[in-house]
Amino acid sequence: xxxxxxxxxxxxxxxxxxxxxxxxxxxxxxxxxxxxxxxxxxxxxxxxxxxxxxxxxxxxxxxxxxxxxxxxxxxxxxxxxxxxxxxxxxxxxxxxxxxxxxxxxxxxxxxxxxxxxxxxxxxxxxxxxxxxxxxxxxxxxxxxxxxxxxxxxxxxxxxxxxxxxxxxxxxxxxxxxxxxxxxxxxxxxxxxxxxxxxxxxxxxxxxxxxxxxxxxxxxxxxxxxxxxxxxxxxxxxxxxxxxxxxxxxxxxxxxxxxxxxxxxxxxxxxxxxxxxxxxxxxxxx
Amino acid sequence: xxxxxxxxxxxxxxxxxxxxxxxxxxxxxxxxxxxxxxxxxxxxxxxxxxxxxxxxxxxxxxxxxxxxxxxxxxxxxxxxxxxxxxxxxxxxxxxxxxxxxxxxxxxxxxxxxxxxxxxxxxxxxxxxxxxxxxxxxxxxxxxxxxxxxxxxxxxxxxxxxxxxxxxxxxxxxxxxxxxxxxxxxxxxxxxxxxxxxxxxxxxxxxxxxxxxxxxxxxxxxxxxxxxxxxxxxxxxxxxxxxxxxxxxxxxxxxxxxxxxxxxxxxxxxxxxxxxxxxxxxxxxxxxxxxxxxxxxxxxxxxxxxxxxxxxxxxxxxxxxxxxxxxxxx
Numbered sequence: 001x002x003x004x005x006x007x008x009x010x011x012x013x014x015x016x017x018x019x020x021x022x023x024x025x026x027x028x029x030x031x032x033x034x035x036x037x038x039x040x041x042x043x044x045x046x047x048x049x050x051x052x053x054x055x056x057x058x059x060x061x062x063x064x065x066x067x068x069x070x071x072x073x074x075x076x077x078x079x080x081x082x083x084x085x086x087x088x089x090x091x092x093x094x095x096x097x098x099x100x101x102x103x104x105x106x107x108x109x110x111x112x113x114x115x116x117x118x119x120x121x122x123x124x125x126x127x128x129x130x131x132x133x134x135x136x137x138x139x140x141x142x143x144x145x146x147x148x149x150x151x152x153x154x155x156x157x158x159x160x161x162x163x164x165x166x167x168x169x170x171x172x173x174x175x176x177x178x179x180x181x182x183x184x185x186x187x188x189x190x191x192x193x194x195x196x197x198x199x200x201x202x203x204x205x206x207x208x209x210x211x212x213x214x215x216x217x218x219x220x221x222x223x224x225x226x227x228x229x230x231x232x233x234x235x236x237x238x239x240x241x242x243x244x245x246x247x248x249x250x251x252x253x254x255x256x257x258x259x260x261x262x263x264x265x266x267x268x269x270x271x272x273x274x275x276x277x278x279x280x281x282x283x284x285x
Numbered sequence: 286x287x288x289x290x291x292x293x294x295x296x297x298x299x300x301x302x303x304x305x306x307x308x309x310x311x312x313x314x315x316x317x318x319x320x321x322x323x324x325x326x327x328x329x330x331x332x333x334x335x336x337x338x339x340x341x342x343x344x345x346x347x348x349x350x351x352x353x354x355x356x357x358x359x360x361x362x363x364x365x366x367x368x369x370x371x372x373x374x375x376x377x378x379x380x381x382x383x384x385x386x387x388x389x390x391x392x393x394x395x396x397x398x399x400x401x402x403x404x405x406x407x408x409x410x411x412x413x414x415x416x417x418x419x420x421x422x423x424x425x426x427x428x429x430x431x432x433x434x435x436x437x438x439x440x441x442x443x444x445x446x447x448x449x450x451x452x453x454x455x456x457x458x459x460x461x462x463x464x465x466x467x468x469x470x471x472x473x474x475x476x477x478x479x480x481x482x483x484x485x486x487x488x489x490x491x492x493x494x495x496x497x498x499x500x501x502x503x504x505x506x507x508x509x510x511x512x513x514x515x516x517x518x519x520x521x522x523x524x525x526x527x528x529x530x531x532x533x534x535x536x537x538x539x540x541x542x543x544x545x546x547x548x549x550x551x552x553x554x555x556x557x558x559x560x561x562x563x564x565x566x567x568x569x570x571x572x573x574x575x576x577x578x579x580x581x582x583x584x585x586x587x588x589x590x591x592x593x594x595x596x597x598x599x600x601x602x603x604x605x606x607x608x609x610x611x612x613x614x
Contacts, residue, residue, distance in 0.1 A: 009397045009439040011363040018392030025389035033377060103373035107434075110337060111390040112362035 014112055022113040023121040030095065030125025034132070044091060044133055048084040052076055052144065068242035073144040075246060078229035079201025081137050081156060082221060085164045086196060088133040090188050092126030093171030097184045115282040123168050123274055130164030131157070147235050155231035162263060163224035166270030170220075173273055176280035195221045206248035217252065220269050223262040226250045230259050288351060290315045290442050290474035291336060295345035298331050305331040307497035308345070313474060313490075315441070320488030321478040322578070328497040329478040330370070333446050336476065337367055350441040363391070366435030366443040370450055372427050376420040380411055380430050383419060384437055391438045405433040408470060409463050425456035429463060436471065445477035449484060461487060482578040493582055500585045505578060512576040512584050515553030518545045519560070522567040530565050542589050545572075549584070 012018070034040070056073035067075055099105040108118050138156055141148055171188065178184040198212075199221035208216065216222055226249060233247040250257045291313040298306040306328045313319045321329045334340045336349055338358045347354045350364035374383050381402065388398045406412040409429035419427060428448065435443055448464070449457040461484065468475065477488070485491045486505045493501040493508075501508060521527040527546050531537045535556075539548035550556045553573035561568065574580075583589050 009393055009401050009437075011391050011393060011438045013363070014359050014392070021389050021392055025386055029375070029378075029386060032382075036377065099375075102376065103369070103371045104375045105373075106369060107373040107375075107387070108390060110339065110362060110367055111387075112359040112392070113390060 011112065014114075019113055019117045022111065022117040023124070026108065026118055026121025027125040027128065030092065030122065030129060033095065034092075034129040040091075041133070041136075044088050045084070045136060047087060048080045048137060049140075051083065052080045052140075056144075067246065068239065070236070070238065070242060070246060071145055074146060074236070076202060077141070077144045077146055078156075078232045079199070079225055081134060081160065081228055081232075082163060082199065082201055082225045083196055084137045085130045085134045085160050086167055086192060086221065089126055089130035089164045089167035090171045090192055092129045093122070093168050093175050094181065094184055094188075095126070096122060096172060096175040097178055097181050100179060101181055109281075116278045119172060119274070119278045119281050123165065123172055123277070126168035126171070127161065127165040130168065131161045134160035134164065145236075146232055149235050152231055152235045156228055159224055159228050159231070159263060159266075162266045162270065163221075166220065166224070166266050166273065169270050169273035169277055172277035173280060176277055195219055198222070199225045200250075201225050204246055204248050205250055217250065220266065222250060223257075223265045223269075226257075227259045227262050289313055289348075290317065291319070291347070291349050291476060293332075293336070293345070293347045296332065296335065296342050296347055297344040298328075298335060298340065299343040304497055306335070306342075309494075309497075309499055311492060311499065311502065313476065315474055316472055317490065318468060318475040318477070318488045320485045320491040321476070321494060322480065322482070322485045322491050322582070323478075323494035324480055327494045329480075329494055330446060331497075332494075333444055333476070333478055337365060337444055338362055363438070364441045366438070366440035368428070368431045368435045368443070368445045368448055370447045372431065374419045374427060374431060374434070377418065379416050379418055380406070380422070381415040383430065384434055387434050387437050393438055401437060401439070405436045408436065408467055409433045423456075425452055425459060428452065428456075428460055432460075432463065432467070436467070436473075439471075440473070442474045442476060445475060447478055447480070449479070449481065457481075457484070482582065485578050491578070493585055495582075495586045501581065508578065508581045509576045512549070512580050514549035514551055514576065514580075515556075516547065516549055516574045516576065516580050516583075517553050517556065518542075518547045518572040518574075519568050520545050520570040522569065527564075527566045527568075534563065535559075540587070542583070542592060547583075549580070 052073055056071075056076045060067075060072035096105065099108070109115070111118075135157065138153055138160075141152075146152070174187060174191070175184060178187060198215045198219040200216055201221070205213075205216050205222065205226065229247050230249065233243065238246070249259075250262065289312045291311070293309055293311050296306055296309040297304065309328075309332060321332065323329050331340070335342050336347055336354060338354050338361050341355055349361045352360040352364070354361050375386070378386070384402050384405070385398065388402070393401070402415075403412065406415055409432055411426065411430055411433060414422070414426070419430065422430065432443075432445070432448070435445075445464075449460050452460065464475070465487070467473070479485055488505065490502065490504055491508060492499045501511075503511070519527065524541060524546050528539045528541075531539045531546070531548060537548045537550060539546050541547070557571055557573060560571075579589060
């Protein structure tokens, strides 16, 4: 084939199709990066596994009465499902900072597509990766005495998808403003741990001191962890008293927030954060 | 293409108090290779960033490939290819995947991608390495791949911002041979910046830019012809006395440049013997050179490009912080 025989390409004007192609390729790139990095898949499972099996086993010596005979590892399980997604999603969004440091972000930002397509592609990519990591945690259910019921698996997975979307969008908002990897890491560490500890991933959220109750209700992660716990616990055989104590649900001033509303809340927060991220990336020119 | 490939009028870009670009006008014809020559901080990158729609001008206007860089940003972007100073490749992906990613981002018609991929990789001699990860590439190969990627969507104007910066002389020469081949094979306008004087000679026309303004614009040949004089550099025992002696005895204005006494005379080879016959200071070495673009720059600015950089306060500091490594949005 000689060069002269090939017609010159003409890039057509921007259209919905071209935006969708851009979203898809940015999404795909995130997946390629994830699956080519096996070490990362393993290391991001390590921390949740430590919490679940080491902390869960060790603490059960202290807390066997508080859980009405329920294994502490089983109690921690829904929280750890959320934690896995939390760490993976935030780490995924770090790729924006990474791309900026290594220049690739510029290649995307000068393409004749909307900034929103790039951000949406990144967000969906990060969310997919986080959800995939979440699936690996779901697979561990048997190890902590949680049954592999289809409704449980699907319910938890759906919530993980929502949560990973919200968290990736959140991390993108941070990544839009941060230009250095170290800063991003420090900043997310500062944000991720409070989000995790305040969310009730490790304890029931009723009957807490007022200050902690307030902080817990503000933490968006609460509204993803609580439905997960509800879905998991509905497949466990517990006495009504134990269920009431261990899976009390979230209340707003005495009103019990329905699980479905919690899920919608997570979705809405995610969409708002995505909007903010898009605005931030579009603002800079 | 009808009309000029690039036209700029009254372009100004301010960063706070600092004017990085202070009123630039120029017009570049289709298929021309145009060089923007000047020291770091002269406003080259700021201008190229405006033409690539990455930043907005403070005043003035610019059209690229017939489209306004502010109001028709996407149309400009569809029709330009960019090769930046810093690499913007995804080094985790293979060469081919980088190009395919680019094709998707630019919305290239699917049936054109395969043939175009082959074509551009052939131009830069990387077809055999298409399945290698970019992280295994040398600096020169990465630059070639970036040029291939910039060409992927058949842009009408290719912007090369310091295409050979940071490369060794041999690699620089090979990049240039690829760019020359590219000019023969594609109908394309090339707009490049450089601060290597010798590279500017590859261009059809050159604009010399200093402190945000174009101070000369012509073909390399015409620019050199406009200088006329030979450049003489002498290393002496006492430079101050030498400069004074040159002024009083020969009526020649000499300056210190690159650490040696430098001046221009009409016929250097004839001047040097006169210099040795009657000079109050010991002369340690003499160098006579025919005019080069370096001298052109010198004659227009009164300083060499290296001295200009050494003394530069980097007027685009704000700009590089915004678009340099670390914060390009």
